[in-house]
Amino acid sequence: MTLDGVNQTPQIPGSRPLGPVAPALQVVGRSPTAPMTADERAAARKKGNKTGLTGPFPNPDLAKLDWSKVNQAAPNGAFSYKSEPLPDMDGALVGKISGQETNEKIVGTYTRFDQAFSSYLGNPPVANWTTFGKFAAREAGQDIARVETELSAFHGNNVHAMFAATRDLVHRPEIIGRFGMPVLADAAKRSGLEWGDVTAAFAGPLGMATKIPKLIHFVGCVKDNMGALLSGLLHAHVGIYDNFGGAFDTFLKTESEGGDGVAAVKTAVQAGKIADPNGLLVDAMGLYKQGRELQQLAGAVQDPTQKQALLKNREELVKRANLLIGFQEQYGVAQPEAFDQPRFRELVGQLSPKLSMRDATGEHELQKHGNWADFTTRMGLVEVAGATAGPAWKSNADCSNHLFRVQDNKGAFHFYKPNPDASQREGTIIEYFDHASVGKAAAANIAAAPPPLEVLRTAPTAELRVNAKKLT
Numbered sequence: 288m289t290l291d292g293v294n295q296t297p298q299i300p301g302s303r304p305l306g307p308v309a310p311a312l313q314v315v316g317r318s319p320t321a322p323m324t325a326d327e328r329a330a331a332r333k334k335g336n337k338t339g340l341t342g343p344f345p346n347p348d349l350a351k352l353d354w355s356k357v358n359q360a361a362p363n364g365a366f367s368y369k370s371e372p373l374p375d376m377d378g379a380l381v382g383k384i385s386g387q388e389t390n391e392k393i394v395g396t397y398t399r400f401d402q403a404f405s406s407y408l409g410n411p412p413v414a415n416w417t418t419f420g421k422f423a424a425r426e427a428g429q430d431i432a433r434v435e436t437e438l439s440a441f442h443g444n445n446v447h448a449m450f451a452a453t454r455d456l457v458h459r460p461e462i463i464g465r466f467g468m469p470v471l472a473d474a475a476k477r478s479g480l481e482w483g484d485v486t487a488a489f490a491g492p493l494g495m496a497t498k499i500p501k502l503i504h505f506v507g508c509v510k511d512n513m514g515a516l517l518s519g520l521l522h523a524h525v526g527i528y529d530n531f532g533g534a535f536d537t538f539l540k541t542e543s544e545g546g547d548g549v550a551a552v553k554t555a556v557q558a559g560k561i562a563d564p565n566g567l568l569v570d571a572m573g574l575y576k577q578g579r580e581l582q583q584l585a586g587a588v589q590d591p592t593q594k595q596a597l598l599k600n601r602e603e604l605v606k607r608a609n610l611l612i613g614f615q616e617q618y619g620v621a622q623p624e625a626f627d628q629p630r631f632r633e634l635v636g637q638l639s640p641k642l643s644m645r646d647a648t649g650e651h652e653l654q655k656h657g658n659w660a661d662f663t664t665r666m667g668l669v670e671v672a673g674a675t676a677g678p679a680w681k682s683n684a685d686c687s688n689h690l691f692r693v694q695d696n697k698g699a700f701h702f703y704k705p706n707p708d709a710s711q712r713e714g715t716i717i718e719y720f721d722h723a724s725v726g727k728a729a730a731a732n733i734a735a736a737p738p739p740l741e742v743l744r745t746a747p748t749a750e751l752r753v754n755a756k757k758l759t
Contacts, residue, residue, distance in 0.1 A: 368403045368543035373532045376525045386435040386521055387740065390428030393528045394737055397421035400535045405733045407542065408575065409582040411598065413605045414729040415575065416612040417535065419720070420527075422646040425737035427524050432740045433464045434517045441510045453506045454489040466516055469637035474508035512634060519631035522624040527616050533561050534568045542576070549573045565693045567615040570684040574608035606724045607686045613716050614691060617666055626660040635660040644719075647735035648728050654714040667715030668703040676702035 373396065379389040400417040408415065440452035460467025475485050478501045488502055537555050538548035549572045556563040563569055578601045585597035625631050636658040643652050657664040671690065680690045680702060691703045705717055712718045722728060 366407050366543050368407070368539040370536055370540040371399070373536060376528055379521055379525055386431040386517065386524075387428065389521070389525065390424065390431055390740070393524065394421055394424045394428060396528070396532060397424055398736055400539070401733060403539050404535070404575075407539065408579055408605065409586075411725075412730040412733050413578070413602060414609065414724045414732055415605065416531070416571070416609050416616075418729065418732050419609070419613075419646075419723065420531075422732065422737050423644065424524065424528075425740070426644055427520055429740055430464055430466060431517065431520050431524065433462065434466065434513050434520070437463050438510070438513045438517060441513070449506055449510065453509050456509065457485055457489045463513065465638060465641065466634060469634045470509060470512040470516065472637065473634060474505050474512055477508045478502075478505040480505055512630065515628065515630035516634055519625035519628050523621045523626075526620040526624045530562050530615070530620050531568070531612065534563070534572070537561070538572050538575075549576055562619070563615070564619065565615070565683070567611045567619075567683060567693075570682070571608040571611040571615075574604045574611070574684055574686075578604040578608070602725045603686050606721060607684070609720050609724055610717065611683055611691075613720060614666070614693070617662060617716065618693060622662050626662070632658070632660040646723070646728075647731040648723075651719065652714050654711075656711055663703070663706075665716055666703075667706050667712040667717035669706050671702045671704050673700055673702055676704070 374392045376384065376389050376393060378384040379386055397417045397420045401415065401421055404415045404417060405412060437452060437456070440448050456462055456467065456471060460471055463470065471485070472482065475482055480498065480501050484498060484501075485505065488498065533555065534552050537551050540548075541551035542548040549569060552561065552563075552572050553569045555561045556566075556569060561568065581597045581601040581604065585594045585601070588594050588597065626635065639653075639657065639659040640655050642654075642659055643650050645651070653659060654664055654667070659665045663669060668691075676690050676692075677700070679688065680692050681688055683691055689704050692700055693703075694700050706712050706715075723732065
C-alpha cells in the first residue's frame, strides 16, 4: 500500500466473525532486538546485566551506565497477583447477554488488570494499556447501553412503538448519545427526506403527515442504523477483550509466580490460545517487563543521574508497549470488526468532528481532520513505502526507531510511522498515549475508576406503548 492509499486499510489477519476469536496465525519472525526468552535472560544475569538491556537505548545516558555496579544493588522485587476466571463475553454477540452487562464486566476486568499491572510496574506511576482501556471501554459502553436500550422498542411487530420511539429520537437525539443526530440524518438522507420534513412530520399526529411511504422508510433506516451501530460497537468491544484478556492474565499470573510472563504469552500464542499475528502483544509484554526491571534498578542506585536515566528509559519502554498494544487493538480488531463495516463507517464519519473521550483528567477532543474510522487518521500515522522503511526497521520493540511493521493476511508487509505533521497528530491515539502514559495524567487515571454508565431511558418498550396511543 502506498501513501496515496493510507485510508484504505488492508485486510487484517485475525479478523473475527460472529463467534469465538479466530485462531492466531503464524507469528512474524522475531528480531534479535525482540524481548528475551527465559534462557537468554538467565544468561544475561550471569554476565552481570540483570535485565539484558544492552541497547540501543532511547535515552543515550542509559548506555553509559556501569551496569555491573548497578545490578549488584538491584532488588528482586516480589509481585502478587490473583488470577481469576475471565468472563466469557461472546454471548453478547448473539443476544444472550446484554451489551450493558457485557460492558460492566469488561470494564471491571480492565480495572482489575490495571490495579495489578500498576503495582507490577511500580512508582513513579506509568500507565499501561488497561489504564486507558478501562476508560475507553466505558465510553463504548455508554454508546452500547443507550443504543441497545432504545433499539428494544423496535423489536417485534409493534409499528406504533417503532414510530413513537422514532418521534422521541427526533425530538431528543441525545437519548442514544453522541450518535443520535448521525443516525437520524443518515436515515433521512437514505429516505429522500429533508430534515425539515422529518421534524414537521413528527411534530403532530402522523395521520396528518404527508410523505407517509418515505417516513415508513425513514423509521426502518433508523432501526437499521442503530442495529449497525450496536453490532460494530459490540464486535469491537468483545473482540478487543477476547484478544487481550488472556494475554494480560497469563503475563501477570506467570510473573507473580516467578516465571517469565513474556515466554508464557508467546507459548499461548503459538498454541493458538491468544491471537497475536504480528507479535505485537509479545513485544509489548517484553517491554513492560524490562520497564519493571528498570524501575527496580532505579530504586537501588544512589547516583541521581543514573536514577534519572533509568526512569526516563523506563517511560520510553512503557510508552512503546502501550502503543504496540494500541496498534494491535486498532489494526487487528477494531478496524475489521467495526470501522470497515460500511454503515458503521459512515455514521462514525458524520460524528468525527465532534468526537471526544473522557478519563480521570477530563474530556479530550479527538482528531478533527478526517474520518475517525480511518486507521491512520485516528492513530496519527502515515504509511511508508516498504522500499524506504524496510532496511531501517529492526523490530517493533525497538524504542529508538519510530517505524512499525505489520503483515496482512496476504503476506505483504506494511510500514507506518507517526505523522510528521504535528497538527495531524492532535487528538490521535499516539498523541494521547504519549502524554497520558506518564506524570500526573498517568497517576490520576490509575487511581480512578470509570464512572457508571448514564442511560437516559431505562425501559423504553413499556414507556413507548403508552406514548404510542398519542400517534392516532
